[in-house]
Amino acid sequence: MFYVILESTRSALISIFAHGLRSFLTTLGIVIGVASVIAVVSLTQGMSAFIGESFSSLGSNSLTIQSYTPIAEQMRGVRARLTPEDLELIERRGEGIASITPILYANRTSQVRYAAQTTFSQIMGTTYAYRDVSQSYVELGRFIAESDNLTRRRVTVIGEKVREDLGLPENPVNEYVELGGEWFKVIGLLETKGDIMGFSQDDIVLVPYSTMQSLQGNQARTDIQIQLSLSEEAEVENVTRQLSAMLRNAHDLGPDEDDDFVINTAEQLMATFDTIINMVTLVIGGIVSISLLVGGIGIMNIMLVSVTERTREIGICKAIGAKRHHILAQFLIEAMLLSLLGGLIGLALGFGLGTAISSSIESFPPASIPMWAIALALGFSGFVGVLFGILPAAKAANLDPIDALRYE
Amino acid sequence: MSPVHGSSASENPGADTALIRMQEISKHYEMGSQIVRALDGINVEIGLGDWVSFIGSSGSGKSTFLNILGCLDRPSGGEYFLNGVYVEELGPNQLAEIRNREIGFIFQSFNLLPRATALGNVMQPLVYRRISYRQRREMAMEALRRVRLDDRMDHLPNQLSGGQRQRVAIARALVTEPSILLADEPTGNLDSRTSAEIMQLFDQLHREGQTLILVTHEEDVAGLGDRVIELLDGKIIRDRRAGEPLH
Numbered sequence: 001m002f003y004v005i006l007e008s009t010r011s012a013l014i015s016i017f018a019h020g021l022r023s024f025l026t027t028l029g030i031v032i033g034v035a036s037v038i039a040v041v042s043l044t045q046g047m048s049a050f051i052g053e054s055f056s057s058l059g060s061n062s063l064t065i066q067s068y069t070p071i072a073e074q075m076r077g078v079r080a081r082l083t084p085e086d087l088e089l090i091e092r093r094g095e096g097i098a099s100i101t102p103i104l105y106a107n108r109t110s111q112v113r114y115a116a117q118t119t120f121s122q123i124m125g126t127t128y129a130y131r132d133v134s135q136s137y138v139e140l141g142r143f144i145a146e147s148d149n150l151t152r153r154r155v156t157v158i159g160e161k162v163r164e165d166l167g168l169p170e171n172p173v174n175e176y177v178e179l180g181g182e183w184f185k186v187i188g189l190l191e192t193k194g195d196i197m198g199f200s201q202d203d204i205v206l207v208p209y210s211t212m213q214s215l216q217g218n219q220a221r222t223d224i225q226i227q228l229s230l231s232e233e234a235e236v237e238n239v240t241r242q243l244s245a246m247l248r249n250a251h252d253l254g255p256d257e258d259d260d261f262v263i264n265t266a267e268q269l270m271a272t273f274d275t276i277i278n279m280v281t282l283v284i285g286g287i288v289s290i291s292l293l294v295g296g297i298g299i300m301n302i303m304l305v306s307v308t309e310r311t312r313e314i315g316i317c318k319a320i321g322a323k324r325h326h327i328l329a330q331f332l333i334e335a336m337l338l339s340l341l342g343g344l345i346g347l348a349l350g351f352g353l354g355t356a357i358s359s360s361i362e363s364f365p366p367a368s369i370p371m372w373a374i375a376l377a378l379g380f381s382g383f384v385g386v387l388f389g390i391l392p393a394a395k396a397a398n399l400d401p402i403d404a405l406r407y408e
Numbered sequence: 409m410s411p412v413h414g415s416s417a418s419e420n421p422g423a424d425t426a427l428i429r430m431q432e433i434s435k436h437y438e439m440g441s442q443i444v445r446a447l448d449g450i451n452v453e454i455g456l457g458d459w460v461s462f463i464g465s466s467g468s469g470k471s472t473f474l475n476i477l478g479c480l481d482r483p484s485g486g487e488y489f490l491n492g493v494y495v496e497e498l499g500p501n502q503l504a505e506i507r508n509r510e511i512g513f514i515f516q517s518f519n520l521l522p523r524a525t526a527l528g529n530v531m532q533p534l535v536y537r538r539i540s541y542r543q544r545r546e547m548a549m550e551a552l553r554r555v556r557l558d559d560r561m562d563h564l565p566n567q568l569s570g571g572q573r574q575r576v577a578i579a580r581a582l583v584t585e586p587s588i589l590l591a592d593e594p595t596g597n598l599d600s601r602t603s604a605e606i607m608q609l610f611d612q613l614h615r616e617g618q619t620l621i622l623v624t625h626e627e628d629v630a631g632l633g634d635r636v637i638e639l640l641d642g643k644i645i646r647d648r649r650a651g652e653p654l655h
Contacts, residue, residue, distance in 0.1 A: 003538050018523050316519045319480060320533040320580065321508020323501045401480050405519065 004329050012334035016341070023338060026302040029295025030342030030384065031349060034377045036288040038350025039357065042367035044281040046358055050365030051273050061236065061266075062133055065090075065226040065243065068262045080251075080260035081223040089250055090226065094243060096234025101129035103225040104212045106180060112205055113178040114166035121162050123179060123205045125212020126227075133229045136204075141173040141188035148187075148208040155211075157188040159202035179205065180215055236265055289380065295342065296384035303335050303392035314396050315404025328397040335389025336382055343381030347374060426489075427587055427619055428454040428477070433486035434642075435472050446472040447483065448642040456587070459610075459620040461630035461650070464639035471592075473639065474623045478511050478590050479503045491587050508536050512581025516593035518573040520565040526552065526576045527561040533584050551583035552576070555609060571602035578609065588619045595629055607632055 016023045067080040087102050094100070104125035112121050130136065131143045138157060148155055156177065163172050172186045184207060193201035216222065230239055240263050247261055307314070314327055354367035435447040446469045454460050464470045475481035476488065479495055480503075488495045491510055498506065513519075520529045530548035539547070552558050555575040565573055574594060581589055591610070595603035607629065614620050614633075622633060630636045631650050638646040 007535050014523065312519070313521055316521060317532065318504060319478070319507060319513050319519070321504050321536040321584075323504045323536065325501075326536060402475050405480075405515075 004326065005333065008326070008329040008333040009337065011330055012337050015334055016338060022302070023341075026299055027295070027338050027342030027345075029298040030292060030339050030381050031295075031346040033289065033292035033295045034343045034346025034381055035350035035353060036291060037285055037377055038347055038369060038373060039353040039367075040284045040288055041281055041373040042351060042354035042369045043358060043364075044277050044284070045370055045373070046354070046365045046367040048274055048277045049368055051277070052270060061234075062227060062229045063236070063240065063243075064264045065228075065247070066262055066264070067223050068260060070258070079223070082226060082247075082261060083222065084224065086247060086250055087224065087226055089246060090228070090243060093246060094228075094239070096231050096239045096242075098229045098231040098234075099129040099132040100226065100228040101127045101133050102209055103130070103227055104209060104216070104222060105225070106212065107216060109180055111180070112162060112166060114168055114175065117166045119162065119165040121159075121165075121203050121205045123207065123212075125207050125209040125215075127209050130206065130227065133227045136193070137191050138188035139191045140171055141186070143188055144206060144208050149210050152210045152214050153208060154182055154184045155187045155208065156184040157190060157206040158186055159190045159200075159204040160192045161200045161202040162205055163189060165203075177205075179207065182215065236267070240265070292380060292384055295381075296339070296388040299335055299339055299385060300388035300391060303331065303389055304395065307331065307392045307396045310396075311399060311404050311407040314399050315401050315407065318399070318401035319405060324397045327399075328393045331393035331396045332386060332389045335392065336385035339381045339385025339389075340378065343378045346381070347377055350377075426453040427456045427458075427491055428452070429487075429489040430477075431487045433476060433483045433488060435469075435476060435481070436484045445642050447476070450486070450642075450644060452637065452644065452647075454619070454621065457614075457617050457619055458635065459614045459622075459633035460635045460637060461622040461624060461633040462637050462639055463624055463627065463630040465625055467641075468639040469642040470623050470625075470639055472642075474590065474592055477621065478513060479506050504536070508533055508584060510587045512578075512584060512586040512589045514574070514577050514581050514589060514591035514594050516596040518565070518570075518577045518597070520573055520576055520580075522565055525562050525564055526557065526568065526572075526579075529565070529576055530580045530583050533580060537584070547583055548579070551579040554582060555579045569602075570598050571605055574598060574602075574606055575609070578606075582613075582618075588621055589613065591620070591622045593624050593626075594622065595626070596624075603629070 065082060065086075067082045069078060069080045073080075084102065087100070090097070091100055102125075106123035106125075110120050110123050112119050112123070124130075126144065127149050128144050128146050131138075137143075141157070144155065144157055147153075156179065158168075158172065158177070162168075166177065168175055168177075168186070172189055175186045176183045177186060178184070190202065190204065190206075195201065213222065230236065243263060244259065248259065251260055253260065314322075317327065351367070351369055354369070358364045358367040430450055430452045433447055433450040434445065437444045437446060448469075450473065462470060462473065472481070476483050479490065479498075482496055482503075490506065493506065495503070495506065507513075520526075521532060524532065527545070527548050530551050531544040534544040534547060549558065549561065552561055555578050557572060557575050557579065560568060560572060560576075563572075565576070568576065574597075578589075589610075594610075595606055598606060610620055610622075611632065620633065622630065624630050633650050636646075636648055636650050637644055638648075
């Protein structure tokens with residue numbers, strides 16, 4: 001068996017290289033198919049790897065708690081809330097929490113003004129703990145302090161994008177910006193964090209939590225968000241379960257009522273992105289692999305022509321003692337090698353293409369090909385070769401030696 | 409009809425059994441509603457070391473006979489023993505093996521593989537015998553030496569003259585050390601001088617003890633062997649010693 005494969009490979013290679021141009025054109029379909037699959041996979045996988053890195057920089061052991069109202073409930077005017085009391089409760093009784101901070105989003109306007117420039121940003125009321133929870137550190141000036149919170153000072157820490165949009169000087173500290181009709185003194189500029197999926201993480205304006213509360217008219221029932229980071233030894237699942245039980249109890253939820261809040265972890269968020277990206281990879285990869293099928297048909301077509309063209313040769317081989325399986329193996333291996341060579345060229349081309357695209361688009365993550373994609377591409381192209389080589393090879397093997405010898 | 413002509417011990421001492429024995433071989437084709445009797449009751453025996461020429465005009469059943477003799481085709485009726493093997497019971501793969509082992513084909517149009525060198529062509533039948541590349545190469549070189557073509561081993565068929573191509577074909581036939589060399593109009597595509605060279609080569613091989621069977625329509629080619637068998641309309645009409653007058 002091995003001997004037959006070896007000899008067939010030898011003669012197949014001779015035949016492929018004897019018709020160099022034709023072999024190349026034959027396998028072009030496979031080349032293009034594999035190249036596009038690899039380009040797509042390398043781009044999306046590169047993106048996925050990049051997102052993984054961004055999220056780990058986001059603080060992978062942080063949790064976000066938000067109120068959650070199903071749409072049907074919202075229609076009836078019901079609104080679930082997370083209140084400062086919930087925050088207090090968690091602060092007092094929660095275990096495994098390193099730092100915790102409330103976040104209160106501006107509910108009227110998120111307009112920011114500096115001199116004649118206005119922009120819209122994400123204005124959040126929070127405390128000094130936000131720095132550790134979200135790993136946001138200041139580059140210039142200082143972060144919000146506890147005393148700012150206690151005295152409801154009108155100070156703000158801004159992100160780089162806001163500074164740029166407003167045309168603030170390189171060092172914006174001690175400048176004044178207008179938020180919701182009040183003047184705030186800039187006390188700090190945050191370090192740049194970059195984008196995640198096109199969303200700038202530097203488009204952010206932080207003010208002290210109490211200041212934000214007072215701006216909103218000290219409503220008793222504000223809806224806040226709680227962000228917390230876990231201590232080293234704490235398990236995400238345990239803390240989540242404990243917090244969930246605590247909040248259900250505080251909100252008087254019966255055993256068959258659903259949670260009126262959601263607890264998100266950075267990992268969950270990352271997993272969601274990963275799922276989306278994998279779906280995209282699969283769908284595009286699936287569509288593109290149809291071109292592999294088309295490439296396979298191209299190979300079958302040329303192999304059939306080649307069998308007809310070489311009928312006399314097949315007759316000669318049969319006359320001098322070739323058995324059915326010798327001829328079958330020769331053509332089958334030729335088709336498979338043709339397809340595999342195309343796959344290899346396509347692999348190189350696809351990787352080049354992916355790298356070229358990712359480096360030509362700014363802010364696009366570098367391409368990366370996982371091993372499974374290489375194995376799959378080569379395996380699939382070899383399979384296509386065998387699948388579409390069977391018919392021509394069987395045709396060749398079943399030729400009658402006398403007819404084949406007589407063929408002109 | 410001529411009776412079976414046994415192998416004569418006087419010509420080939422030591423050849424006591426017939427290499428080829430055919431009894432009442434017939435081959436019928438259906439052409440529409442008609443049945444064509446390409447061969448109709450052939451009885452022949454050929455001994456080891458014989459040089460036998462089959463002669464006949466086109467349509468005499470020569471080609472059909474050659475195909476059956478060369479195990480490329482099976483007869484419709486009759487019995488065919490080749491080197492003691494009852495050929496008719498064999499399947500296509502076993503026939504392929506018999507062709508590889510027992511028969512060396514030499515064709516009128518040479519039938520070399522166009523993309524393989526002379527050496528590659530001669531090596532080809534050994535591929536089907538699971539012989540290693542190095543050994544194949546050595547055996548093929550030896551065979552090419554026998555036909556005095558060892559200086560043209562790396563040439564492709566289209567770089568060789570007709571006579572050289574036919575010698576490559578003969579080397580390919582010899583390399584497997586077959587019991588029979590089966591030549592179909594071997595000089596049909598060659599000029600007279602080259603034909604003479606090829607026939608001289610056959611003569612030499614015959615003297616070395618090789619069994620030769622020639623199928624031809626040329627009387628002077630046929631006359632070089634020991635024995636001439638004339639075919640007409642699928643029957644043997646005459647079986648004579650070479651050199652005997654025709655009438």
